Amino acid sequence: MTELRGRFVFLLRLTGWLTDDVVDRVEAESLIDVAERFPDEDPSATITHRRLSDAELARWTSAVAVPEAPFLGPVFAGFEVELEHDEIGAHVRVIEALADAARAASGTVIRVEDGELRHAIDRVSFAAEELVADSCFGEGRLLRLPHDETYEAHVREAVARTFAEAAVAVDYVYSTGGGDHVKLCFGRHFGRQRLDLARRLRGHELQVFAEALGLEDRSFWRGRVAR
Known part of the structure; x- marks a missing residue:
């Protein structure tokens, strides 16, 4: 059975009107919320993730053009996600979970191997x-x-x-x-x-x-x- 592997960066972005004190609270809650959306029990796929360091986050945000509007806040955190699955795997449930995590992040997902993007907004x-x-x-x-x-x-x-x-x-x-x-x-x-x-x-x-x-x-x- 063919094994496939992909690496992705999820950028987390604030939306709406947020003060500095709210940003700190939203950051913690959003990181937990997004991480919990990754499926952790599936026989056809293994997903691991880690939070990006400040330096790594800065490199990605400087390399990616995100949609801009007054009601869309800055990128404030990120995950690198590694997905391993078989040729038939990464079926609908896994992909839906990854897409749901991307929507919760409100930012951009970058496929590391070639830089292809998907914007949540x-x-x-x-x-x-x-x-x-x-x-x-x-x-x-x-x-x-x-x-x-x-x-x-x-x-x-x-x-x-x-x-x-x-x-x-x-x-x-x-x-x-x-x-x-x-x-x-x-x-x-x-x-x-x-x-x-x-x-x-x-x-x-x-x-x-x-x-x-x-x-x-x-x-x-x-x-x-x-x-």
């Missing part, structure tokens, strides 16, 4: 008709920044720009969904009106900072044949 494009496909949009994709006025302004400006380009006027409520996710609710627009809105929005895009796709990309986590 990035500028994402949505088909505009998705906004009115259901009563609410964004839960599980828009960021967990429900009380951040800067992020709210960013989302509202992006939505307004999308509606202006499509020449539609739509009322909605900016709200907080499960797990403190931001969501946009269009509850008044049902039936034929919603179908008409979707038709008029078709061909337009909403571009907004959100949770990025691609973290479950199996090819990213595959690694090289172990020697």
Whole structure:
């Protein structure tokens, strides 16, 4: 059976409005939270991790361009993670756990062997008709920044720009969904009106900072044949 091995750096990033005293608390809690998300019992995969030293973290952060926005804080810590698995292994459960850890870190994952990146948060494009496909949009994709006025302004400006380009006027409520996710609710627009809105929005895009796709990309986590 072919053994595969990959090394990855997880960069942990602060998001939202945070004071210095909160940063210290969030750092400790985030490191524990992310580490606990790595699967530690799986017959097809072994995952080990260690925290980066300050010098190592500085080298990685200087080498990687992370998405920038006023509501995204600095990278403050990192892990190096080594994944060993068989050719058939690193199946869905393991990859989902690694992707979940990357989302909890809120930063960037770098594949050490070639420098390929996956950002947990990035500028994402949505088909505009998705906004009115259901009563609410964004839960599980828009960021967990429900009380951040800067992020709210960013989302509202992006939505307004999308509606202006499509020449539609739509009322909605900016709200907080499960797990403190931001969501946009269009509850008044049902039936034929919603179908008409979707038709008029078709061909337009909403571009907004959100949770990025691609973290479950199996090819990213595959690694090289172990020697």
